[in-house]
Amino acid sequence: MNRLLPLGAVALLALLAALLAGIAIGETRLSFEVVAQVLANHLWQAGHVLDPIDAGIIWNYRLPRTLVAAACGAGLATCGVILQALLRNPLAEPYLLGLSAGASTGAVAVGLLGLGGTLLSLSGGAFVGALAAFALVLLLARASGSSHNNAQVILAGIAGSQLFNALTAFLITKSATAEQARGIMFWLLGNLSGVRWPSVWLALPVALLGLVVCLWHRRALDAFTFGADSAASLGVPVRRTQLLLISCAALVTAVMVSIVGAIGFVGLVIPHALRLLLGPGHSRLLPASALGGALFLIVADILSRTLISGQVIPVGVVTALIGAPVFALILISRRGRP
């Protein structure tokens, strides 16, 4: 444990540095000094005299965007850890299992059609969509022979994703104006541009809640190492734990998708990289993955704003450019195993 404390401190410092970099770097390059002064003004009324435009960009635009990127990355990485542990499948991840696609459909249905009236917010619709997609994927995996076969579950996930993406496209074509459609399509690819403070107050608590619930069940997640029967004989109430933690993953995914769209592969890349470093124990893997996911998405967001000058690439495209090769690497490294 003593060995890990400095490591955790370094990781926290790295997160802080990434946050500052995320705020400073962008179309308009702002100095770290100005960033620090704006933060000081807002956090403890430091009273620095600053260009109001710079101050506005930093406080109303860059800071919430970077904080949401961090929350999103942390949340999605946590979801990846949960799904991989519970499904005993190294490729399980909210995006690949169709949760993100289902959440998109749910959010679009609520946003465009006003489905659910005032009862359902965008996030609520996304949550229902994510749960529906996951149920469909699991049923499909079971019907296709084995819910334990890694490849089968991922194939079912692809089928589910395709179906829900088609539903989303159908809804957009049927009900959206040309301008709405363009906006939704851009959002679907993962987009942090529209993020303001209210999103921060949704994303941060949900990401933290997800992490705390999972940490509380870290021993149960460990107990799934040798499968569900083994977890049961180690005293884990399997059904209840699966239901709770998978609902938790669906909720976190849904909230993140409703804010920033479907960002893939964070839940795949980060837990895998950290498992190599720290081993499979969840008491380390969960906090490390949350931190790593936050760092990863902040950096991916910076890249999305700077790779092509004057243009913003959807952050989902950046994560996929990194994540898809990692997915391929995992596939190759598991050659010969079931």
Add this chain to the structure above:
Amino acid sequence: MTLLHTIVSAPLACQGLSLRLSGREVLQGIDLAVKAGETLGIVGPNGSGKSTLLKLLAGLRTPSSGSVELLGEPLAKLPRRRVAQLLALVEQQADTQDSISVYDAVALGRTPWLSALAPFSKADRAIVEQALADADASHLAARIWRELSGGERQRVHIARALAQRPQLLLLDEPTNHLDIQHQLSLLHQVQALPVTTLVALHDLNQALTCDRLAVLDKGRLVALGTPEAVLSPERLLSTFGVQAHYLTDPFDGARILRFRAP
């Protein structure tokens, strides 16, 4: 001792235990009471329901009818955590792709005794180390699970079960995948443990070393008693479909079974 007393004092017992899966009777009306401290072997041909019976007795499957009692309490009403503190099951093929170390795999056995806020204590560490020693696996502690041989994995599974500090140990064909030396030493170790043990066994000569044997045939309990009484030549012919007779080893006078096709 009255019959009622026997049943109540049995650490693990079942009455009328049946399981029907997609129209097929996998187990039918099993009545069984394990005696405290004994090693009870379960034998029977392939598909006779040995593994299923162990799963039902461990509470991993819900019976279609009948009930299981653990230390006099209905198993179905006990929380999973409490069950795992009293009873440990070692299944046949529990595997993982994770790069978990042997020590950590055995430490999982402490799960039923730890809560979300309780750290893994010195006492837990001592229990894990004792369990590794009891299963003759101390030298494996730093190894990675995936790199172990089948026999080493089996001993790690048993160590994990022992780390649960159970009063009852259920083992499903624990000598599978083991070489002959480890088969014998493992059985010997299991029988020397201060716990009540239920063990499904494939090898009938190994089964002869148990205190009592239960014979399953097509999901029914057809015999229960001392090994010599239960494994009679008639029983071996009717249940296992082999001609058999006992030989006496001139080396130590032990009785062994010799089989021939009928």
